[in-house]
Amino acid sequence: MHSKLFKTLSQEGAVIQSCLAIGLTELRNANLNEKGRYYGAFFQLAIGIERLAKLALILDHMAHHQLQAPGSSVVRKYGHDLRTLIARVSEVAGARGYELSTSFPDEPLCMRVVAFLSDFAEGMRYANLDSLATGTPKRDPLIEWNDILQYTIASKLSSAAKHKISTLATAAAQAVGSHAAVYASDLAGKPLTLSSVFSEPLALDAGSKYLVWEICTLLSPLRDSVVSAGYAADAVAASINPQGDRVPTLSEFFDFLWLDRKYVFRKKRWP
Numbered sequence: 001m002h003s004k005l006f007k008t009l010s011q012e013g014a015v016i017q018s019c020l021a022i023g024l025t026e027l028r029n030a031n032l033n034e035k036g037r038y039y040g041a042f043f044q045l046a047i048g049i050e051r052l053a054k055l056a057l058i059l060d061h062m063a064h065h066q067l068q069a070p071g072s073s074v075v076r077k078y079g080h081d082l083r084t085l086i087a088r089v090s091e092v093a094g095a096r097g098y099e100l101s102t103s104f105p106d107e108p109l110c111m112r113v114v115a116f117l118s119d120f121a122e123g124m125r126y127a128n129l130d131s132l133a134t135g136t137p138k139r140d141p142l143i144e145w146n147d148i149l150q151y152t153i154a155s156k157l158s159s160a161a162k163h164k165i166s167t168l169a170t171a172a173a174q175a176v177g178s179h180a181a182v183y184a185s186d187l188a189g190k191p192l193t194l195s196s197v198f199s200e201p202l203a204l205d206a207g208s209k210y211l212v213w214e215i216c217t218l219l220s221p222l223r224d225s226v227v228s229a230g231y232a233a234d235a236v237a238a239s240i241n242p243q244g245d246r247v248p249t250l251s252e253f254f255d256f257l258w259l260d261r262k263y264v265f266r267k268k269r270w271p
Contacts, residue, residue, distance in 0.1 A: 005237075006245065012055060013253035020257070023040075023042075024212055042117065046082065049085075057074065057092065063232035080118070100225065109155075143188045148211065172198040209265045233247045256270050
């Protein structure tokens, strides 16, 4: 029979695993025909990243205070501010000398994604309801995510990749010619043309691969911080009572987070 601590940590690991796996899968597969999947991705990733960071801080506190719980105020004060949470975990990991397979990212695109998810978690998630309730337009998550996607497409895709998308879209548009009409819009709500109705989904799909990769570069050191803090806390637990409360091997919950670029780029479902 496992202890209360072991059981609770196992349950939390399962929650975070589910949030991150669903979030990555939804973000990778979201498209213009299923725009709701973008929202699903934002919710799950924001929740998963927040809980992963807070778990790292809780375990670190326990490891350095004889397994004493830090109290809800220690993590609650961060609210849903992902930027501050991630910075705090990075600071703690560095101070403790936790073993990280990769350092916390500082790439501008990754920081832009973190800022977006943090803003979404702190209030932008209510944008549609707030607009309906007040009659006043609010920040639109899809428009802001589209800005990030378009920047990614412009800056990350090679000229050859862009040319291929353009060529395929032009050929498809010419094939249907005057036999088709387009009644669709992009993520920003702008009407699509006969050519862009073919090119935009291809471009968004390509851009999403890069953004999923950026998120994975963040999840990797966060995961390592949790695992290292978990090992440290378990060592304390074993010294107190080898037969008592223990910390589970938390790496087992996050073994799907492989930081391999080719693997991430071809993957469409997690875990």
